Amino acid sequence: MLQGTLEVLILRSLRPEPNHAYGISLFLKQQSDSEFLVDNGSLYPALQRLLQRKWIAGQWKTSPNGRRARYYSLTPTGRKELLRATSKWQRFAVAMAKILAPEG
């Protein structure tokens, strides 16, 4: 995965609602049709980095099945960052597609 990709994906996964680490990894797996299998060794440090930058906030809550878990939610800065990153990635993807497209 490209540098910084995981952070953007995590931000995206938190846009609909707050979620915990396990939930985030499930979301990414399902949304990418199992293309992205996120290793916990990458996910947790990425979460910590996002916390450090104050793009997400963590809060301990009880899940629907009665387990306590740390739920992450987007902060206003995180939301802005997601918007910025989304447009950047879209431009990047279009540019890549143009170059890689078969000639003719």
Next chain:
Amino acid sequence: MRPWWSKIEHAFGRRRRLASELEQEMDAHLQFLIDENLERGMSPEQAQAAARRDFGNRTVVQAGSYQAWQFPRFESLLQDIHYALRGIAKAPAFSLLVILTLAVGIGANTAIFSFVNAVLLRPLPYPSADRLAILWSGLGYSSRAPFSSFEVFHLRQRSTQFDQIAGIWVTNGALPGDGPAEQIKVAKVTSNFLPLLCPRPAFGRLFGPDDDLENAPSNIVLTHGVWARRFGSDSSIIGRTVRFGNRRATVVGILPASFRLIFPDDASVPSNVEVFESIPVGPWEPDGPSFLHVIGQLRGGATLANAQTEMNSAAAQINKLGGRASVGHFSVSAFPLQADTVREVRPTLLFLFAGVATVLLIGCFNIANLLMARAQRRLRETTIRAALGATRARLARQFLTESLLLGILGSVAALATGYAAIHAILAARPPSLANFDHVPLDARVLAFTLAIALGISILFGLAPVFSVRRINLTRDLRESNRQSTVSRKPWTSVMVSAEVALAFVLLTSTGLLMRTFINILHVDPGFQASNVFTFRVSVPGYAPLRLIQQKLAAFPGIQSASTVSHLPLDDAGNWYDYYYREGASPAEQTSVMADHRSTLPGYFSAIGASLLEGRDFTDTDDAQHPHVAIIDDVLAHQLWPGQSAIGRKINLSDSPQGFYQFQRDWAAIVGVVHHVQYHSLTAIVRPQIYVPYPLAPRPSMSFVLRTAGSDSGLAAAVRNAVDAVNKDIPVTNVEPMQRLVDRAHAESRFASLLATLLSVIALVLATSGIYGVLSYSVARRTTEIGIRMAIGAPRAQVLHMILTDAFAWILPGLLAGVVLCLAVTPMLAHLLYGVQSTDLANYTLTFVGVLMVSALAAIIPARRAMKIDPLTALRYE
């Protein structure tokens, strides 16, 4: 504000909290996985095992997260500093040695650079100092002579490149105002002189065009010092008329306290002038005496080269105007005032600068060796940390922090050393530096010191990092704690050789300067200073002067007493002119310059100068009798080579009509004396001509008293003798003649003293470098030596082995030093007297000296190696 350690505490506390939170989060994550597995129908054990497998390696998760927490740079910087302090404290001997070496090396550089900065780099403290030039006239043999009023007038007329051309002449005079009479230096200046050097006076005004008029009132400007000393800093003195010698003058202005008169040492413009008086310049006397030292301010945009071209054509025109310049070789040279002022001291300062740089370089090699050895000892620590996952960048940063911290401690110590050294040097400074009494640690000096300290720290901080780069985990962990056999580190031996070479160069140079100093000490100055005391006095004429001489001669402690217008080796207010023999061609008439001295009979025996031929003056040598003169052997040889000068006629300028009323006159030579060194001990600047006082009266004279050796009661006797004439006549302090001789030695003493100091430091550093490297090498080879001895190597062979090793560094270093010296020492020629830079004895002595001292440094570790007990050595691990 919490103290800094609590910040660290806090940082570590935060980390513990974050870590426990991460644990809980991972537990929760696992629980989700277990719950799911249980739903799929696994047994609790299976569910747990599968969940653990799916979750992955907890340690990796932790390590990754910890790295994310390191983010606040400040925290990790504090951590680095914390480690670095611990590292420094754990090796106190090492740290102290490094800091001391830096303190001495950088401190010496800071001190000398401060002088280079203050003297050579900083502009003179004058407005538009970069546009100030000094002009010298050339006529006959002299190229650095003053100008006559006539010449200054005509130069001004023809100059477009100079806005201003101003002149100064310093003479001895009386302290103005009421109170005890005192002799001081008085400068006669053209009215535009002071405004060139001083933007505005502290009070009153400087001289203006009105002061140049021929019937201008007698106005004076005082320095801040004399105003405070004599007039109690009373500003109402402005406009008042005060007593000034035997006349009165009006005080029109006070100079600011910061005003300094900074002129070349040979311009006879000392910095201790206290009163300025205006002197007009005009075309009155084409043959008038040359006495004005001239400066010019370049017009904005003008270059010195253009000004010089203009001066050349002006000089050519002045040649055609008649007078003494008409014989056709009058010339004018212009130099930047700043460069000309420091001309004499520049080579000394640059030599010292090179010397301290050499000391620093030797110190750096020592520090580099120390740090290498330390990095080697810490290889195991470094390797383990690398194995535990410390990145190279992280290790590099930590090593750098440690050496930077050492560098900062070193530079703080260096600034303290440098500050102390500046004051020590100021106290011992020679006359050529006398005008520079303000040598600050300014921003440029601080930047210089910091740049050196940081440069060294970064350079040496990176050395261990390069060793980290080559880390080979398995090999290093296996070997680092073992006494490896000889590890030939080419750098180490090159550095030791370089230290020896540099120390050799510095010692050779010092040897040359010491020889110079000794030679100067043994110069025959043409007089005998021991037991001679002098004082200066202002006397209105011959009769009172003669009376004082008679009174003094009658004093029991005084063997002979006489007086002269200028003391030997006291160049201030000097007076010289052109002299020619009877029948000289016009060109020859301005080819010989000589110092003009006015004396009373008995001067030669009082000062201890030897009369080679003829007789001394007598009381009847006056204006009414045939005019006579005494010359020195140098002048006699120049005018009448190979013949006796006695009875010959010489054309000179004298003033039998009164003070400074000069006229050309013919005198018969009645005596020839041995040349007296009037200017410096090392050069015959000009020959001398002596004229009896009645033919050349001067308002201020120096008495020379030859005593039995003690000056007790002398001051009272002097005052008593002078009071017999007039109680108001000013007298300077009675001082031994030796003081002037010491002053003449000062330049060479200063250079050789500092050079010796630097050489000692260099030698100590180089020796400790040899000692340190060799000790380290012996320590590392303990096992090897043990084995050698166990299998039968005799102790002598071990000693021989280690010494061979040492001399493999020392000898190439010495040879490199000789080559370096042959290239470098010719540059010292300027500073040497009576010794060649290639002096064989000096080379030999230095070579043997350095060899012996290095051998001494090598023999101690070598003997330690010899005493190694094979059994202990083999069990050493």
